[in-house]
Amino acid sequence: MVQLSPVRERVGAQPATVTVEVAGAERWAAAVHASGQRSTPFHDHDWLVLTAGLTGTQFTPLVVVADGVDVGVVPWLERRRGPVATVNALPFPYAGPLVPPALTLPTLHALRRRARRSGVLRYEFGFSPTADLGPADLAGSGMDVRIDGTFLLDTSQGVEALTAALSSSCRRSLRKDEKDGVLVQEATDGRTLDAVLQAAFGSRGLELGYADGFPVSPAEWAATGVAVHWMVAVKDGVELGSLFTVASAEMAHVWVGGVLPEHRTSRANVTLYWDAIRWASERGVPTIDLVGIPDEGIRRFKTQFGGSVHEYPRLSATAPGLDGTRALLGRLRGVLARG
Numbered sequence: 001m002v003q004l005s006p007v008r009e010r011v012g013a014q015p016a017t018v019t020v021e022v023a024g025a026e027r028w029a030a031a032v033h034a035s036g037q038r039s040t041p042f043h044d045h046d047w048l049v050l051t052a053g054l055t056g057t058q059f060t061p062l063v064v065v066a067d068g069v070d071v072g073v074v075p076w077l078e079r080r081r082g083p084v085a086t087v088n089a090l091p092f093p094y095a096g097p098l099v100p101p102a103l104t105l106p107t108l109h110a111l112r113r114r115a116r117r118s119g120v121l122r123y124e125f126g127f128s129p130t131a132d133l134g135p136a137d138l139a140g141s142g143m144d145v146r147i148d149g150t151f152l153l154d155t156s157q158g159v160e161a162l163t164a165a166l167s168s169s170c171r172r173s174l175r176k177d178e179k180d181g182v183l184v185q186e187a188t189d190g191r192t193l194d195a196v197l198q199a200a201f202g203s204r205g206l207e208l209g210y211a212d213g214f215p216v217s218p219a220e221w222a223a224t225g226v227a228v229h230w231m232v233a234v235k236d237g238v239e240l241g242s243l244f245t246v247a248s249a250e251m252a253h254v255w256v257g258g259v260l261p262e263h264r265t266s267r268a269n270v271t272l273y274w275d276a277i278r279w280a281s282e283r284g285v286p287t288i289d290l291v292g293i294p295d296e297g298i299r300r301f302k303t304q305f306g307g308s309v310h311e312y313p314r315l316s317a318t319a320p321g322l323d324g325t326r327a328l329l330g331r332l333r334g335v336l337a338r339g
Contacts, residue, residue, distance in 0.1 A: 018106035020074060020114060023063040028073055031063045035072035035098045038130045041246040041253065042094045046224040048075050054214045055079075055090055062114075064099050064107050072099030074111060078120065087115065087123035091209030092255065093291060096125030096315070101133060108141045112317070121319040129289060129310035130251070143315040151290040153307035155252070155281040162281060165306030166274075173267035174274055180235065182268055184275045187230045190215035193242040196258050215244070227252075229279045233259070233268035243272040245279065245288075252280035252288040273305060 023031065025045045032039050041047050045061060052059035057077035064072040075095045078087050088095045097107045108125070115123050125143075127133055129150050138145050155162065163171075187193065193215055201208045208214075215221075221228045229245040229252075241259030245252055254276050259269045273290070280288040290307065293299045 018064065018066050018103060018110050020062040020064055020107070020110050023061050023073075025061070027063055027070065028061045031070040031073045032098060034070050035064075036100055037072070037098050038128060038250045039098065039248050040094055040128055040251055041226045041248050042092060043073060043075065043098050044224065044226050044248070047226045047246075048077070050216070050220065050224055051092070052077050054210050054216070056211045057090070062111075064097065064103065064110070066103055066106070071103055072097060072107070074098070074107065074125070076111075076114075078118075083119075085118065085120045087120050088126075089122065089124055093314075094126045094128045094312075096127050098128075101131070101137065104133060104137065105140055108138075108143065108315070112142060115317075122316070124314065124316040126314045127312050128251075129312040130287070131312065133313055134311070135313065138313055138315065141315060143317040146314045146316070147311050148314055149293045149309050149311050151293070151302045151305070151307040152310050153277060153288050153290070153305060154286070155277065155288050156284075156286040157281075159278055159281050162277060162306065167304040167306075170270060170274075170304040173270040177267045177271045180266075182233055182235045182240070182266070182271055184231050184233055184271060187218060187232045187242055187244075189217070192232055192239040192260065193230075193244060193257055196242055196260055197256060199261050200258060227283065227285075229276060231272060231275055233266075233272050235266070235268070240266055240268040241272060243276055245276040247280060247283070247285050247288075250286065252276070252285045254288065254290050269301070270304070273302075277305060 028045045032043055048059045048061070055077065057079045060076040060078065062074040062076050063070050064074060074097045076087055077090060077095065078085060079089065097104060099107050111123070111125065129152060135145050135147065153162070197208055218228065218230055221230065227247040230242070232242045233240045240263040241257065243257035244255045246255050247253070254273065257272065259266065277288055290302045290305070293302065293309070
């Protein structure tokens with residue numbers, strides 16, 4: 001039987017040894033609880049199994065062990081292309097250690113040892129915006145640290161208080177959408193969401209990061225056990241956009257989606273986001289994360305819903321010679337193409 005210890009009793013002293021071990025689903029779930037941290041859907045075992053298949057990666061569930069006691073987990077999603085292996089180069093956030101803060105650095109050192117043993121040339125680890133970690137906490141990790149931001153809303157205050165916190169322009173947009181007959185309803189397939197993402201990533205010159213078959217059906221997402229709110233905005237039978245929100249008992253995340261380029265002059269994006277916020281509040285989830293502030297336009301858009309900006313760290317490391325290896329592979333592909 002796996003020994004578990006209350007986290008609060010362990011964080012005051014540095015453990016003699018921190019290691020990571022491959023574990024099954026039951027032990028993983030127990031270690032998530034033992035971490036004492038807010039869990040996210042991005043740390044749910046079955047969710048990670050499904051998304052690994054959709055990102056062309058292999059999921060290895062790692063449990064963090066301190067002095068023989070399970071104290072947390074780390075998602076390890078590895079992709080190998082020829083001799084090049086990368087870990088957690090993913091199109092979704094927060095794939096990193098879920099451990100007590102005092103064990104963060106020893107855990108990162110254990111992960112770096114695993115990466116070296118496995119021949120991984122690049123690896124990335126993200127933390128939730130509720131992890132309360134900054135650059136000073138990660139000094140000595142041996143990894144590059146980048147600070148990103150996101151908006152968090154307190155959905156425990158109820159829909160009435162959330163409505164009062166909306167900007168006046170946001171309330172006007174919601175009223176206009178209602179007057180214009182814009183409806184929000186459950187998605188039955190992924191065509192609109194896929195089109196939204198292809199347009200959004202393509203406009204930034206980025207790869208989508210998902211394999212063929214994304215997104216899968218609503219039933220397949222629901223089978224993971226993670227709460228899913230996948231909606232489309234519809235007017236006169238035409239789908240204007242789609243938004244996909246996921247939630248654990250402690251936190252909801254507006255994961256992916258938006259409005260199709262040809263409908264950006266509509267206010268459907270406001271209606272979709274407000275629907276997600278209401279959904280989280282009404283199901284008793286205390287916090288919703290609007291996930292990311294990639295540019296100033298999106299910052300202005302998300303500001304209208306209230307909430308506050310929270311920063312979170314993303315770590316990465318690249319082995320020496322990776323760029324040279326990639327260049328060599330490119331030249332080899334060119335030679336093979338010429339025959």
